[in-house]
Amino acid sequence: LDTGQPLGPSLDPHSLAEALIQLLGSLPVPVIPPTFRQQCIDKRKSPEACLEVLSRMPSEHLALVRYLASFVRELLAHSDTNKLTVRAVGVLMAAVVMEQDWSDFQDGLEPMRHLVPEQEVMMHIFRGPL
Numbered sequence: 238l239d240t241g242q243p244l245g246p247s248l249d250p251h252s253l254a255e256a257l258i259q260l261l262g263s264l265p266v267p268v269i270p271p272t273f274r275q276q277c278i279d280k281r282k283s284p285e286a287c288l289e290v291l292s293r294m295p296s297e298h299l300a301l302v303r304y305l306a307s308f309v310r311e312l313l314a315h316s317d318t319n320k321l322t323v324r325a326v327g328v329l330m331a332a333v334v335m336e337q338d339w340s341d342f343q344d345g346l347e348p349m350r351h352l353v354p355e356q357e358v359m360m361h362i363f364r365g366p367l
Contacts, residue, residue: 261333268301268334269358270294277358284361291362305334306362313363323363324356331355 261268269277273294280286291302309326312319335355 258329258333267336268298268305270298273298274335274355274358278354281354281357281361284365287358287361288365302334302362305330309363323360327356327359327363331359334359 267274269291273290276290277287280290291299294302309330312321313323313326316322332355335358
């Protein structure tokens with residue numbers, strides 16, 4: 238995925254996305270652990286403060302957040318063809334990266350409106366250097 242090469246005709250992007258979502262959802266601890274999640278939500282009005290909280294996460298969590306942010310930026314760079322919006326990706330990534338129980342995703346994006354604070358945090362991650 239991170240080679241810059243096209244995925245190829247035999248790989249369905251939707252299958253790849255589903256596999257990634259299932260993998261992240263199966264982790265014993267969310268990518269952004271609960272204590273850091275709450276601190277970020279509390280500081281979400283300040284992108285700098287939010288990103289500073291994230292920078293204190295364990296290195297393996299921080300590395301994964303950085304990789305996922307890079308991946309999302311690449312997805313959004315092709316939004317004209319893949320029809321993804323920043324809002325949709327933000328809600329989805331909030332559910333997968335910050336929630337232990339991501340099963341709401343199974344029913345689409347609408348049931349996840351309660352993730353607005355988490356979505357704000359994800360926007361900081363997408364936009365800012367981490």
